[in-house]
Amino acid sequence: MALGSLSLALRQLQLSSRSFCPRASLVYRSHAELIRRYATESANLDLAVDSASGIAVLQLKRKPVNGLNLEFLTELNLTLEKLEKDRQVKGLIFTSAQPKIFSAGLDISEMYNPKPERMREFWRALQNFWMRLYISPLVTAAAINGHSPAGGCLIALSCDYRVMASGSYAIGLNETLLGIVAPFWFMDTIRNVVGQRESEKALQLGRLYSAEEALKVGLIDELVPEKSVLDHAKQELLKWTQVPSHARQLTKLALRKPTVDKLLAKQQEDTEFFAEFIVKDSIQKGLGKYLEALKQKK
Amino acid sequence: MATLRLWRSFARLKAIQPYTYRTSFGCCRSMSDVTAADFDLSTDEDSGIAILRMQKKPVNSLSLKTITAMNISLEKLEQDDRINGLIITSVIPKIFSGGLELTELYQPQKETLRELWRVFHEFWLKLYSSRLVTVAAINGHAIAGGCVIALCCDYRIMASSPYKIGLNETQVGLQAPVCILDSMVNVVGHKTGERALKLGELFLPAEALKIGLVDEVVADDAVLESARREVKKWLQVPGHARQLTKEALRKPTIDRMIARTDESIDLMYNMLSDDVTQKVLGNYLASLKKKEK
Numbered sequence: 001m002a003l004g005s006l007s008l009a010l011r012q013l014q015l016s017s018r019s020f021c022p023r024a025s026l027v028y029r030s031h032a033e034l035i036r037r038y039a040t041e042s043a044n045l046d047l048a049v050d051s052a053s054g055i056a057v058l059q060l061k062r063k064p065v066n067g068l069n070l071e072f073l074t075e076l077n078l079t080l081e082k083l084e085k086d087r088q089v090k091g092l093i094f095t096s097a098q099p100k101i102f103s104a105g106l107d108i109s110e111m112y113n114p115k116p117e118r119m120r121e122f123w124r125a126l127q128n129f130w131m132r133l134y135i136s137p138l139v140t141a142a143a144i145n146g147h148s149p150a151g152g153c154l155i156a157l158s159c160d161y162r163v164m165a166s167g168s169y170a171i172g173l174n175e176t177l178l179g180i181v182a183p184f185w186f187m188d189t190i191r192n193v194v195g196q197r198e199s200e201k202a203l204q205l206g207r208l209y210s211a212e213e214a215l216k217v218g219l220i221d222e223l224v225p226e227k228s229v230l231d232h233a234k235q236e237l238l239k240w241t242q243v244p245s246h247a248r249q250l251t252k253l254a255l256r257k258p259t260v261d262k263l264l265a266k267q268q269e270d271t272e273f274f275a276e277f278i279v280k281d282s283i284q285k286g287l288g289k290y291l292e293a294l295k296q297k298k
Numbered sequence: 299m300a301t302l303r304l305w306r307s308f309a310r311l312k313a314i315q316p317y318t319y320r321t322s323f324g325c326c327r328s329m330s331d332v333t334a335a336d337f338d339l340s341t342d343e344d345s346g347i348a349i350l351r352m353q354k355k356p357v358n359s360l361s362l363k364t365i366t367a368m369n370i371s372l373e374k375l376e377q378d379d380r381i382n383g384l385i386i387t388s389v390i391p392k393i394f395s396g397g398l399e400l401t402e403l404y405q406p407q408k409e410t411l412r413e414l415w416r417v418f419h420e421f422w423l424k425l426y427s428s429r430l431v432t433v434a435a436i437n438g439h440a441i442a443g444g445c446v447i448a449l450c451c452d453y454r455i456m457a458s459s460p461y462k463i464g465l466n467e468t469q470v471g472l473q474a475p476v477c478i479l480d481s482m483v484n485v486v487g488h489k490t491g492e493r494a495l496k497l498g499e500l501f502l503p504a505e506a507l508k509i510g511l512v513d514e515v516v517a518d519d520a521v522l523e524s525a526r527r528e529v530k531k532w533l534q535v536p537g538h539a540r541q542l543t544k545e546a547l548r549k550p551t552i553d554r555m556i557a558r559t560d561e562s563i564d565l566m567y568n569m570l571s572d573d574v575t576q577k578v579l580g581n582y583l584a585s586l587k588k589k590e591k
Contacts, residue, residue, distance in 0.1 A: 176539040184546055196484040196547070197510055203543050204452070206535055286536070 054090035065104035105151025165226035179286030357396035395444030471578025
């Protein structure tokens with residue numbers, strides 16, 4: 001394949017990735033404000049780039065459980081975009097600075113008694129983050145050093161590779177246990193990793209796998225002692241970055257774009273579906289109960 | 299979801315209801331003892347679990363009448379709010395189900411052949427898309443159509459005795475309908491599914507477990523109890539969330555099947571009208587008779 005057409009393909013990739021950014025509108029103005037406010041603060045994450053290897057390590061550190069709210073997702077989106085534009089950066093590892101938690105997933109306070117406009121912004125930010133991460137030209141890995149339910153599991157599943165700490169941490173898409181249904185693109189993501197059969201069991205039962213079980217079904221790729229998780233992720237990424245980038249990126253895109261296109265084609269519809277679904281009495285009740293139970297635990 | 303609702307009302311319009319029969323729902327006149335004896339359906343409102351016990355001698359074969367009756371039962375269960383789980387099993391020793399009634403496929407009545415495939419597709423759809431938690435308690439050989447019943451369920455538990463399970467249609471000179479090919483691939487994956495289907499492989503319990511065709515292998519006398527335990531476990535999950543999740547996960551396969559039902563029925567009809575297929579079927583039936591002797 002001529003270099004010219006490779007570059008063209010990559011340029012098209014970059015152009016299409018820009019469409020993930022928020023559209024100019026009232027919404028965009030508030031996003032611009034958010035960008036200015038959070039770009040430099042980094043209260044929620046630490047980013048370290050090793051220029052020798054070209055591998056970036058993104059440590060999630062939003063207290064208490066790396067919950068994904070609108071601000072955090074926006075910041076993650078921007079960070080990802082920045083890293084993709086940086087020619088020095090070839091790979092990205094997600095890990096956590098919170099003890100025992102990789103990420104607890106979507107911040108429930110965004111879904112309990114939500115405000116209509118913010119709720120939609122939140123969902124769009126989540127969609128955009130997943131779409132960008134899933135077909136990122138960077139090699140991505142999850143160094144799972146804590147519990148990883150729901151949205152946390154989604155981040156891990158969206159990466160190219162998953163290393164998890166041995167021990168008592170659990171990982172899985174447990175939405176049904178909270179009485180909610182994972183969006184179809186969550187299902188597509190897990191299906192692409194563990195297959196249809198395992199996904200049916202995993203999703204319907206809202207199963208949280210132990211690290212051993214997760215390895216057995218292929219939900220994660222490697223199981224190592226906690227202190228080695230980050231190193232193993234780095235070792236693996238070094239292998240992946242040896243492969244000629246153009247070829248690897250186009251291959252990843254070809255394999256993953258159909259899944260992303262499915263959401264792109266009905267992004268608005270999916271947002272409205274979420275908005276309608278989440279405000280249902282039965283759902284709100286379930287979420288309320290869950291929040292109560294969390295408070296009781298403390 | 300809308301597609302499924304539409305299909306259900308369409309199916310209700312089109313469903314044949316030539317026979318009414320006695321069941322624990324307390325139904326009407328019994329017009330055919332043959333159908334009434336094919337299976338027993340018991341429901342337990344406390345647990346919300348129904349058990350369908352196939353009891354049609356000698357091999358729980360799926361004839362036009364049997365499948366039609368099963369379709370009616372499945373529809374009734376679907377509408378019954380008190381029931382949320384279904385276990386399918388057999389009371390005939392060593393047999394779960396031997397699949398479609400071969401005498402209806404060999405030198406078939408042309409008029410009923412198409413009808414047979416229509417109700418079979420309907421059966422697959424009803425069982426595969428059921429809102430109920432479905433568990434197959436496989437306490438005997440589950441061949442072809444018998445394996446299909448198991449594949450449509452959410453979970454499969456098999457007895458450890460050397461029973462066989464698989465889709466051996468190619469061995470009998472047939473291609474299984476596309477929806478069944480999909481079911482197999484959905485359960486065991488593409489690579490294994492392709493091989494199993496092309497070769498018409500039948501698996502012993504240990505092998506079936508290894509490839510994921512069944513989820514558990516237990517002692518023969520523990521199959522039903524294990525099935526009950528599993529259904530109860532699944533019923534712990536909030537019902538609406540589980541049902542919507544199942545629907546979403548199975549939607550691509552279901553949509554593909556609905557879009558091609560007529561095509562699929564035509565395919566099966568044409569295949570069975572073919573001389574070569576009939577010859578292979580005839581030889582297979584003859585060899586079965588020889589085995590009996």
